[in-house]
Amino acid sequence: MTRASNRPPVVPPEAALPSYLRAGYTLRSWLLTTDHKRIAILYLVSISFFFLIGAIAAALIRLELLTPAGDLLTNDGYNRAFSIHGIIMVWFFLIPSIPNTFGNFLIPLMIGARDLAFPRLNLLSWYIYVVAGLITLYVVLSGGVDTGWTFYTPLSSVYANGAVVAAILAVFISGFSSILTGLNFIVTVHKLRAPGMTWGRLPLFVWSHYATSIIFVLATPVLAITLLLVAAERLFGIGVFDPALGGDPLLFQHLFWFYSHPAVYIMILPALGVISELITSAAHKRIFGYWFVAYASIAIAVIGFFVWGHHMFVSGQSYYASAIFSFLSIAVAVPSAIKVYNWTATLYKGDIELNAPLLYAMGFIGLFVAGGLTGLMLAMLAIDVHVHDTYFVVAHFHYIMVGGTVTAFFGAMHYWWPKITGRLYPEAWARASALVILVGFNVTFFPLFLLGYEGMPRRYHVYPESFQVLQVISSCGALLLAAGYLLPVAYLGWSLFRGAKAPANPWGATGLEWTTSSPPPKHNFIEQPVVERGPYDYPISDPLSRSND
Amino acid sequence: MSIAVRRLLLAWIGLIALLALTVGLAFLPLGAAKPAAAYLIATAKAALVLWYFMELRREGGLPRLAAGAGFVWLSVLLVLTAADFLSRN
Amino acid sequence: MSPGFQLWPAAASQHAREVDLLIGSFGAMVWLLSLPVFLLMGFFAWRYRRGRAANRRHRPNRNIWLETSWSAIPFTLTMVFYVWATGLFLDLQHPPANAMTIDVVAKQWMWKFQHPEGAREINDLHVPVGTPVKLVMTSQDVIHSLYLPAMRIKQDVLPGRYTSEWFTADRTGVFPLRCAEFCGADHAVMGGRLVVMSPARFAEWLAANDGGALSPAERGAKLYRESGCAACHDRAANGLAPSLEGLFGTRVQLADGSVRTADEQYLRDSLILPNSAVTAGYRPIMPSYANTFGPDEIAALVAWMKTSGGSRPQ
């Protein structure tokens, strides 16, 4: 049942038009493809690989922290483990996670286009990502780096051992993949919308990816040049950030966080877009306050550029600047709060199907609220002075990045699985895994808030005994969380071969992507769709209320 | 000479004149206003290039927005960073 | 640092208790704002689940007033806490004038403390209860951060710059002292104890530990003499360089027309980068002492310039 277009859904018989998966079986047909859907699959495979490596590093960290003494890893080994964990998870999983897989796959489908605006550029950005990834693998194999993912100077530029320059090069290169992806999305959304697909009819998923792309394009180059300067300092003694050479280490922090704070929104904005789709589809109801939610994405992307100084409250930054950044950081919470309240209002009087994607979405909202509100605490100057650089911060950003982004990633994986693979996943297993992930996540990361407030700094591999109970609870939770993440791998893998064939629109959802077959043919639609309704035009159960609409 | 070509030539004359002006101003005793004047003139030159050479005058709102975004965001970076450096101690 | 399980860190200053109160009340407000979301979400999911008979008639899917108010009210409430938190933070930036000043030099991976009376210690810091203590800190290598959880304060310690933090302990005891900014291999063990003692015990400790060592000011005076600074800076010298007597804390007119306060940072810069802030009326002839003096020596020289208050070295 489709309402995005008043034409009957065009579902071609399998023989008439092969799906994108059947458009070629050779390796070459995958590696040289310009089909956005195939490139999305390439990304999915490669980011899953890096998620695994990052997770192994995380496992080492959690094992080491079982005891207060440093008995599993040496001090240096531990430092390399969390550095690799951070670098890989941030740049090789979280940043590309939702945009480059689901964004790549869905944006053209959702706006009724045949592909992204620059298909070859899209393939190029995957290759750039792969080159960067290979360099990172070299870094891992050659012994890693001990700078942390933040590369603070002068530690990274003068004192650190390890393959710092190679790691910087990897991150530098991966940045160009981000820039090209963002550019491609922006142009696609502007220039390839189907006839009738006005801005007010864009799915919120597309809005949030548009906002993300702004950050990709405008923030990433600053990181690129900054890391280049760190490498120059390390290699040639160009002391832009080295006080011994006349430079200023705080300048590095300014430039680094000018990218890295908006980068948090690169990770969370696409997730917010996913949740808007999941909630409306499960509730079979129009989103509450479409424009507020849409503009909230843009507002988050823009205001997100004004708040980076809240990472520097105790760094020696001028306290006037700190007071300004604190105020701006509180302001950025407003659009996020709007989204959460609007999702809740969307559920009100809906026709709610308690499916696995909704469970993931509700889990996301809970964790995102917890992460966001503790973020608000960190924006408060006097509180931040105490908990900055402690486990409180670690807990906070894991709630946003793992509890938020990764949960949304799994939610998206279930929701669009039928569209991407043409198979249905086993619903009962999926609900079970959603619950295991939610419980496992909280057991892993909630204790870290307490550890942080008690005063345990981050990046410690040995710690006072009084912290051990909470550390052990956290490590046990990590085991549960790992099980929760492996479960979907198993049953989704099973469903690839044994799952029931998926119809074009298994959810009864309204987006354009559900009007074409599952999986879609090479150019998405047999004929150009014409859009005549909004994105969430669900039937209203009571005909009387129609007059109010 | 068509109007379009004449317009480009005039823009170029303007640019060269501004260049002469900014070099001239550098030798006047203006004190702290000197860098401000130099950057003001640089902005005017950039605006001429954007408006006439890059033809933003013929464009709609979207390309103007795209061309302006980089400058706006760069000024966010510079202004807030300067806010720290200027107000330390 | 008693072993065993604990859920709340010890608080040993008025500021620490105020931060606890702040986070406690802010936490309460946060629950107030988020609990309805959690409850309503669960309630709606149950009440309006598919197949259950329920009244699903609803108003149009937007309500500007509702949306504006649920953005504006939490924001306004948060602003109250912003003012509170920023006020507490600004207190931390303004140590009382009578604070006891302790010089701190951080290096990979230890803390060096120097008391004004001459006692020096490593990793442990002894202070008297009830006296404001100001730590003036610099680093010899990378960025560190001196973190006193019981005081709820920390401040990054930078190479090439002075930063400071202060506290007034209001109960005696032994509290943790840690490095909070990742600084390399042994970051995790770069810490020690903050020992808060009664004034009498502290005086005893001080007497027992100065070991006949020179106070920082005395060491500075000695350096001034032995390094030949007097050749230019002495009043009796031929006006090659400004006199240092009573210089500290005054406003200095610079050659480029600007004015700077002669604080720790200014004096340090003048030793390391002498030509970036030349006093009006003098020529930029002073060589850099970056390779001659380490942070310890610079701290000693600065301490001497602060205390000499116009008197010449003995």
Next chain:
Amino acid sequence: MTEQAAEEPFHDTDRQEQADRLGMLVFLASEIMLFGGIFAATMALRIQHPQDYMKAASHLRLALGTANTAILLTSSLAAALAVEGARSGRSRWAARALAAACLLGTAFLAVKGYEYAGEYREGLMPGTAAAHFSGPLQRLFMDLYFLATGLHAFHVLTGIVLMLTAALNRTALHDRRAVLIGNVALYWHLVDIVWIFLFPTLYLAGVP
């Protein structure tokens, strides 16, 4: 005049042209932010050490910098004229204007190279045996100078290659929409704008 067919995924050439141009403008915004890091670094140095910054900058040759600014501004004019030429159907004119822009770009690089050689002789090039500086701040300024102008020169070189490609491309010269030439010219103008801001940052800052 030849009419090209729209490529996948576009349905008509109009749309495709707009998309290409928008893509270029978005890319240029990204380029501005890339140079932004260097501008921030020079700003920080100038705010913290205004005297040393000025003294270090005074060693640069203002005359050469000014000449190079004029050269680059003129080459930007040539690029704009090339677009105008292609659009009015005068493909030979467009080719000549592009060639002129390339030539001026090369002249810019030649002057820059001459300048670098002079700085090398004066011992102002960091990392060389002959280098001698009055202190770390002068060296840092020169480091930043070489980084900024080096990165810019790399962009100049890229621009010249792009314009040469366009000048040798018959289809592009005969395209009355001037899609390729127009986009190449956009890139060239941005290279110009970056220099317009580097000029007061590096050269003019040295005038006492």
